[in-house]
Amino acid sequence: MMREFEIERQFDIKIEKLKANKGVYYLKTDKGERCLKKINYGPQKLLFVYGAKEHLAKNGFTNLDKYYLNIDDEPYALVNEDLYTLSEWLDGKECDFHNIEEVKMAAKTLAELHEASKGYDPPENSKLKSDLGRWPHLMEKRIKSFDKMRDMVRKKNIKNDFDIAYIQSMDFYKEIGKKALDTLKSSAYYELCAIAEVDKSFCHHDYTYHNIILSPNKDVYVIDFDYCKREVRMFDISNFMIKVLKRVDWNFDFAAAILEEYNSVSKLSKDEYKVLFAYLQFPQRYWRLANRYYYNEVNWAQNTFAGKLNGIVEEQELFLKFLEKFKSEYNI
The missing domain is CATH 3.30.200.20 (Phosphorylase Kinase; domain 1)
Structure with missing residues (x-):
């Protein structure tokens, strides 16, 4: 009371x-x-x-x-x-990531959010949150952690389903992680960070279905800015794209529709496409799941973890096909 x-x-x-x-x-x-x-x-x-x-x-x-x-x-x-x-x-429903029309509305809204974010000077006594310039280091660290987690598995006397699936799939994701890092290193990432610094723009950093609300008259509202920070906009775009694509079997039409809608409001440069590709390549979901499992970050049941890992591994072929198509379609 x-x-x-x-x-x-x-x-x-x-x-x-x-x-x-x-x-x-x-x-x-x-x-x-x-x-x-x-x-x-x-x-x-x-x-x-x-x-x-x-x-x-x-x-x-x-x-x-x-x-x-x-x-x-x-x-x-x-x-x-x-x-x-x-x-x-806010009254409304969560965005349906299986519905391409709703996904397009969300993509356009994200571009509008990024445009409106420019010129932000945080209040005097606030704590500046920024990930600008951090991604090469983060990727390197996460690639190394794949080996650390494998060593943890090897030391276990009794290996469960998750351990076995991790050992069997880890090399594939480690290699693709290295490729993503190479893509990022050969891109204009730091120059784009410098531009974002000058623009004083920021990202939502958790742009997913439950934070995108469609009102009864089809207006799009964005909620939960808890994770927002200074960041290159390709992070938000890739994060949003992956959250959509994993639900639609990496259907390229959804990716193309997202980028077309985003570009109709705010055009992405050739340099930005390369950074976007690096983010799409990096096996963030795989790393995050293994990290949560081996460092006890969440208390899910054993079979929940194994089920999620198998789900990601089963997407391998579709994921690789998608990356190839993206690369050729956008000349990366």
């Missing part, structure tokens, strides 16, 4: 109804429907996210979950050392 009272006091609202909903709370208040969310990072980082959303809205990108301020003009409530944000409750 104390917690609700504090939320009401700090945001100057009266809560009429509160309901947990997919990791957030739906609130019916005297001032309308709201979304209450517990934040697992500090106020300085939150100020960067708050400033980013305000900047987008100021630049005409208003279809997002803007924060409401508390009675002290801060974008959060502090309750028992926990931070909570309050935003408008």
Whole structure:
């Protein structure tokens, strides 16, 4: 009860109804429907996210979950050392990544978001979040970790299904990871980072179906900017593309449609296509799953991990075919 009272006091609202909903709370208040969310990072980082959303809205990108301020003009409530944000409750449905028309709308919206992100100066006491210039190092580190994880498996007396599948498939992904790193190293990656630095642009960094909301009248809203940071836009584009493509058997038509829609708003350069290709090549999903498994990052059941790994491995042929087509289609 104390917690609700504090939320009401700090945001100057009266809560009429509160309901947990997919990791957030739906609130019916005297001032309308709201979304209450517990934040697992500090106020300085939150100020960067708050400033980013305000900047987008100021630049005409208003279809997002803007924060409401508390009675002290801060974008959060502090309750028992926990931070909570309050935003408008957005009615709508999650973007269907199997539906090419909805995917195209999401691609166009991403380009609009990136354009509106330019010129962002974070608030004074915020913590600047940036991944600019980090990717060659990150890829190198992750390629090395494939061997480290294999050594962990070799030391195990009893190997389970996941271990065996990992040992059998690891070399393929390590090699493709090296190719991705070579692509990135031979690209204009650092020059593009310098341009992004000058542009003062940022990426959403978690642009996926549950953060893309289609309203009843087919407006596209983008929510959950928790991971947004300074980054080259090809990261967002590749991340979005992979999330779509893995659901549609690496269907090239979806990739072409995404890029066509994106380009209709904001044109990608030849240099950017090469960096985009490096990101698409890199076996990020495979690395992340193995990393989560061997370093106990999530508590999934044993068969969930093995099932996910086999699912990725089964895509190998389609994935390679897709990369070949992408390479020839965009002259990389």
